[in-house]
Amino acid sequence: MEAVLNEWIWRHDLWLPPGIHWEDIQVDPEQGHVPRPRDLTYTVPLAFAFIACRYVFERVVAVRLSRLLGVRDRVRVRAYYNPKLEMYYKHNCQEPSQNDVLSLSTQCGLSQRKVETWFRRRRNQDRPNNTKKFCEATWRFLFYFVSFIAGLNSLVKTPWFWxxxxxxxxxxxxxxxxxxxxxxxxxxxxxxxxxxxxSVDVKRKDFKEQVIHHVATIFLISFSYCANYVRVGTLVMLLHDSSDFFLESAKMFHYAGLTCICDTLFVIFAVVFLFSRLVVFPFRVVYTTLFMSMDFFKPFFGYYFFNALLLVLQALHIxxxxxxxRMVYKFVFAGKVAKDDRSDEESEGDNEEELEDERDGENREQRKDSINSKLSSLANNCVLNNLTNQGNINSRLPKAR
Known part of the structure; x- marks a missing residue:
């Protein structure tokens, strides 16, 4: 397998400067080793180890931390069990069209309004609660923070860091x-x-961008290691970790309802993100890969491929x-961060549906209060009438005697 990869994929004329072969790479064994593609095979079992650690961490540590910080889950109205609607929801579609709603209402003997309400409540049941979001943010915060501290400690003494x-x-x-x-x-x-x-994490507004970011990052990490762009790769990873743990910590306090701390961390995150991703990354990292590298070798396929991945990341940064x-603008003029437009909230349609469901609940309460007040008024009137009639009867008794 390694021979096939070296012949068809890891060809020296594609990934190395002109005139250099893989066999020509020689390093001092005391200083390190030559990077090989087989070194990254350990990342696959490590990924499953991360998933297992995350499962234990979220249920043992993050859940207890959420309770200590006072994270509360919104109480949602549950949809009553209807076998036909449930089967359609699981096997067909979660948001039926108007024609499907009409067909389902005929089959179930319900009004279209009740069918639409059932699907809205059923979708809200599957939406993740604040505790799940808090646990995910806590796990990411832990990794990004530890990774940034470890990366900074290993790079601050290197010459290419400066x-x-x-x-x-x-x-x-x-x-x-x-x-x-x-x-x-x-x-x-x-x-x-x-x-x-x-696929099992909280689905966010920038779901597609997140997938593209993960795929581009994996390709960038693996290629930069195999082609020995390790020095530039470590700088890229450090820049990304420098702001991500601020975002995840802001999310944690947002779910806990600690608005003041959340807004402060968000402002710090915005400053670090904009400076690291729009200033340092393009003008230091991308500039050195595009222009400074040509002072040491001529452009080749690996040069263009590596820079293309970096430019994809820069497009996502923009x-x-x-x-x-846009969130900073809302913060300045509204006085607080309304919601995390970057990657925290679900689609606006679901939010509107949940608000509509809450309004339905409020309307029901108002109708109950109105009925109770009318019943109370009616009861009072009946009592007053009885008392009045009793008074009239008493006044006529002497005459009758």
């Missing part, structure tokens, strides 16, 4: 240390676990920056 030209000096004969290897392995294993769990700036 001077990006050192990323290419001596390329591709650059040794990979054990710290850099494990940094790569854990990052790729974590993003593999996120990609595997994307998309998220637009959403964050």
């Amino acid at each position: 001077d990006q030209r050192e990323c290419w000096r001596g390329y591709p004969n650059q040794p990979v240390s054990d710290a850099q290897y494990w940094y790569y392995t854990f990052e790729m294993g974590f993003y593999l676990s996120l990609l595997l769990c994307v 998309f998220w920056a637009y959403i964050i700036l």
Whole structure:
């Protein structure tokens, strides 16, 4: 298998500068080792280990932490069991068309309004509660924070952390240390676990962008390691982790209802995100891969492929920056962050449906109060009439005697 990959995929004329072969890469064994594609095979079992650890962490640690912080789940009206509607909901569609609603109302003997209400409540039952969202944010916060501290500690002493030209000096004969290897392995294993769990996680507005981001990140990590772009890759991963743990911590306090702390962390996240993704990433990292690298070798296929992945990430950064700036605008003029437009809330249709369901509940309560008040008024009138009639009877008794 390795021979086939080396012949058809990992060809030296594709991934290495012109005139250099894989056999020509020599490094000092005391400083590190030469990166090979087989080194990344450990990321697959590591991804499943992350999923198992996450399962235990969310149910043992995150749930208890959510209770300590006072996370409350919204009480939703449950849909009563209807076998025909339930079968249609699970096997056909969760949002039936108007014709389907008419057909279902005829089959079940219900009005169209009741069928629409049933589907709305049934969809709300499947929506994740605040505790689930809090647990997911806590797990991501833990990883991003630990990864950022570990990555910063391993890179702050390297020369390419301060001077990006050192990323290419001596390329591709650059040794990979054990710290850099494990940094790569854990990052790729974590993003593999996120990609595997994307179907069961909370579905957010930027679901498609998140999937593209995970896929591009996995390709970027794996390719940069195999082609020995490790120095640039570590800088990219560090920049991404620098702002993500602020976002996840802001989400945690948002679900806990601690608005003041949430808004403060969101402002810090916005500043760090905009500076790292729109200033440092394009003008330091992308600039050095596009222009500084050509001072050391001529462009080749791997050069274009690597920069294309970086530009895809930059396009996603611009998309998220637009959403964050819109939230900052709301924060400045409204005084608070209304909701996490980047990746926290579900679709607006579901929110409107839930609000409509709540309004239906309020209307029912109002109707009950109105009926109770009318009954009370009617009862009072009956009592007054009885008392009046009793008085009239008493006044006529002497005459009768």
